[in-house]
Amino acid sequence: MKKYLLIAVLAVASLAAYAQPRAVGVNLGPWSSFSYQHGFGTANMLDVAANVILPINSGVGVGGHVTYDWIDPFNAPVPWNEKGEWHWYMGVGGSGGFIFGYTDKEGTAHGGSWYAGVAGHIGIEYDFWFPFQLSLDWRPSIGVGTNTGNLGFNIPGLWGGLQLGVRYKF
Numbered sequence: 001m002k003k004y005l006l007i008a009v010l011a012v013a014s015l016a017a018y019a020q021p022r023a024v025g026v027n028l029g030p031w032s033s034f035s036y037q038h039g040f041g042t043a044n045m046l047d048v049a050a051n052v053i054l055p056i057n058s059g060v061g062v063g064g065h066v067t068y069d070w071i072d073p074f075n076a077p078v079p080w081n082e083k084g085e086w087h088w089y090m091g092v093g094g095s096g097g098f099i100f101g102y103t104d105k106e107g108t109a110h111g112g113s114w115y116a117g118v119a120g121h122i123g124i125e126y127d128f129w130f131p132f133q134l135s136l137d138w139r140p141s142i143g144v145g146t147n148t149g150n151l152g153f154n155i156p157g158l159w160g161g162l163q164l165g166v167r168y169k170f
Contacts (some may be wrong), residue, residue, distance in 0.1 A: 021045075023133055025167030031063070031139075035165065045069050047091065047121060049139070053099060063097020065139050065161075067121040078124065088124045094120035095141040095157065115157060117143015127169065136166035 021039035026032065033049040047069055049068035053061035069091030072078075073092070096116040103109050118141065125135035139161030144151060 004158060010011055017113050021169060023167040023169045027137060027163035027165045027167060030165070031161060031164035033163070035167065037167065045071060045089070047090050048102065053097065061099035062103070063095060063115070065093065065095045065119045065121070065141070067091040067093030067119055069076060069121055084129050085127045086124065089122070091121040093119050093121065104129070113146040115145030117157065125165070131169040132170055133167040137163045137165055139163065
């Protein structure tokens with residue numbers, strides 16, 4: 001009897017996990033990233049992104065964002081839905097990372113620096129009628145970091161998060 005109950009519970013749990021929409025892909029921009037989205041029904045999702053900071057920002061580094069997003073918040077869906085579906089979303093979470101080395105405006109090379117803070121996420125996406133998704137995202141982060149060896153405000157985090165997303169939905 002216990003075996004059958006355990007099998008039934010596992011079956012229901014696996015079906016519930018399978019029913020949640022998920023997507024995996026890349027976000028291209030100054031802070032390009034690999035992303036994973038896990039939906040919680042049709043109104044919420046968890047977005048996890050592993051960032052690769054490109055030399056455009058005078059440094060190379062790695063980081064991450066994790067945000068909890070609300071899909072079509074305020075019951076305001078995008079009005080033009082034809083063959084696919086348009087959605088917009090916004091969320092809040094955290095971010096952090098490490099820049100391995102950078103050059104300041106005067107051309108002086110510096111060692112590594114780190115940043116950590118609160119992250120936001122706002123974007124619009126188009127879900128095709130096949131399992132493919134395009135999005136335009138802005139992921140600002142605000143917090144603290146080191147700059148030239150001193151603790152300071154993370155200014156690049158406000159503009160570095162504009163990205164074009166391409167994802168596969170499964």
